[in-house]
Amino acid sequence: MRIDELAFDDRGLIPCIVQQHDTGEVLMMAWMNAESIRLTQETGTTWFWSRSRSELWNKGATSGNVQQLRELLYDCDADCLLAKVDSPGPACHTGNRSCFFRSL
Secondary structure (H helix, E strand, O other): OHHHOOOOOOOOOOOEEEEEOOOEEEEEEEEHHHHHHHHHHHEEOOOOEEOOOOOOEEEEOOOOOEEEEEEEEEOOOOEEEEEEEOOOOOOOOOOOOOOOOOOO
């Protein structure tokens, strides 16, 4: 599949679940656009679109917890991505390993 065949929303974004490749641990969810997908594929590290800052960001570029891409998959409807990564440190901006650390 080509990037332009993915089902982006009206803002040009698609959700991406990030998972530790060897354990299956769900680390985070972030938004991607066509450019962040291209950069992720080209560099081998995860890039996302920040809705609050309206800019691209390379996960871990500031913290040092860079996520190395192992595989980028899309779902059956082509409207959600799954990035399997090697994430050596915390994935959450709070310092937690995963963004999913609170129970409802």
